[in-house]
């Protein structure tokens with residue numbers, strides 16, 4: 250079977266759905282392809298139960314989908330999923346690859362929108378001996394809650410938003426919890442981030458950084474004796490330069506200060522059985538390791554002609570704000586490390602650009618369809 254469509258969107262998460270919504274408003278036919286069995290699977294299946302949006306709702310609304318009145322400022326994961334599916338109901342077709350039969354479908358599209366996300370795959374670092382670890386280990390995208398690990402020794406690797414929140418959650422579930430903090434990190438509260446994001450609209454980033462660091466110091470004091478040190482560069486300058494976000498504390502720091510969560514430096518190797526050796530020479534036994542070590546793009550696994558748009562890491566070659574448009578009718582939504590706010594921006598620009606191209610008939614008649622390969 251082969252079908253011709255104007256736009257194919259690969260990925261049915263927030264970025265893919267937002268782009269489809271914008272295209273629908275412009276009456277541009279499009280199809281969303283999703284490898285999972287539902288839309289927004291990251292939010293349904295691969296995020297922990299206790300997650301709320303970290304950013305205030307005014308920074309997380311998708312195009313044409315304002316949150317209903319009465320939605321809390323920090324939207325619970327469940328409400329976010331529902332607001333994504335509401336608009337979507339009956340209006341977007343999400344095709345599921347049926348792995349139970351050998352049937353395959355081919356679409357030929359004038360435009361391709363890559364919306365498979367910066368979180369396409371969980372990233373687990375290479376650690377000597379990990380293959381022989383006798384306990385259980387997993388990426389943070391498989392962690393839902395700590396119910397199974399009451400009284401067990403659990404190590405969380407990574408001190409970003411996921412790592413700190415999962416460590417806190419595990420400790421609440423009664424696991425004997427430790428966390429590996431290898432990098433310098435800015436610890437802030439979500440209220441500080443919310444204020445900062447409003448101030449960033451009219452103040453320079455350096456000023457906002459100074460304020461946030463001041464507030465953080467007032468709240469947390471000097472955390473270096475607990476193994477946490479602050480980067481020299483401010484939290485939002487770092488975000489702009491590296492894409493790395495400050496860590497929003499949900500209660501982990503308090504538990505670290507009380508000794509309820511133990512801090513370790515980087516993992517050096519995994520020795521026999523369940524024994525983990527750290528870079529300072531300490532050795533401890535753990536039943537479970539949760540790797541909150543981030544994600545990587547999966548674009549190179551399925552997009553053969555990626556060079557029209559992406560580099561070898563599967564991230565856009567052009568930097569923000571020009572990242573969303575490639576050559577030969579390829580676009581990407583959700584690759585600017587600006588979360589849902591960046592996704593809204595991308596979706597609007599992409600749909601407007603496709604609309605313009607269609608109306609001015611700039612589409613080359615010899616347009617060669619991009620090669621999609623399955624992983």
Ligand SMILES: Cc1cc2nc3c(=O)[nH]c(=O)nc-3n(C[C@H](O)[C@H](O)[C@H](O)COP(=O)(O)OP(=O)(O)OC[C@H]3O[C@@H](n4cnc5c(N)ncnc54)[C@H](O)[C@@H]3O)c2cc1C
Nearest residue numbers: 260261262263264283284291302303304365366583588589
């Ligand atoms: C734990 C966590 C919390 C976050 N909290 C916030 C927050 O509070 N505020 C905020 O603004 N941002 C937040 N983000 C960042 C970002 O907004 C989310 O990651 C968001 O889901 C990104 O949307 P997306 O559509 O780009 O990617 P995804 O939600 O990852 O969607 C990509 C989709 O593509 C599908 N797919 C992948 N490969 C293929 C393929 N080959 N074929 C077909 N389909 C494919 C996937 O199954 C998935 O459905 C958070 C991220 C994480 C991980």
Ligand SMILES: *[C@@H]1O[C@H](CO)[C@@H](O)[C@H](O)[C@H]1NC(C)=O
Nearest residue numbers: 402425426427511533534535
């Ligand atoms: C809890 O974990 C720490 C760090 O691994 C370990 O030193 C301690 O013995 C553990 N406590 C119990 C009761 O197992």
Ligand SMILES: *[C@@H]1O[C@H](CO)[C@@H](O)[C@H](O)[C@H]1NC(C)=O
Nearest residue numbers: 466470471472473474475479
């Ligand atoms: C924090 O404390 C450590 C010693 O515990 C000290 O070396 C460091 O200078 C302090 N940092 C600040 C910003 O005061």
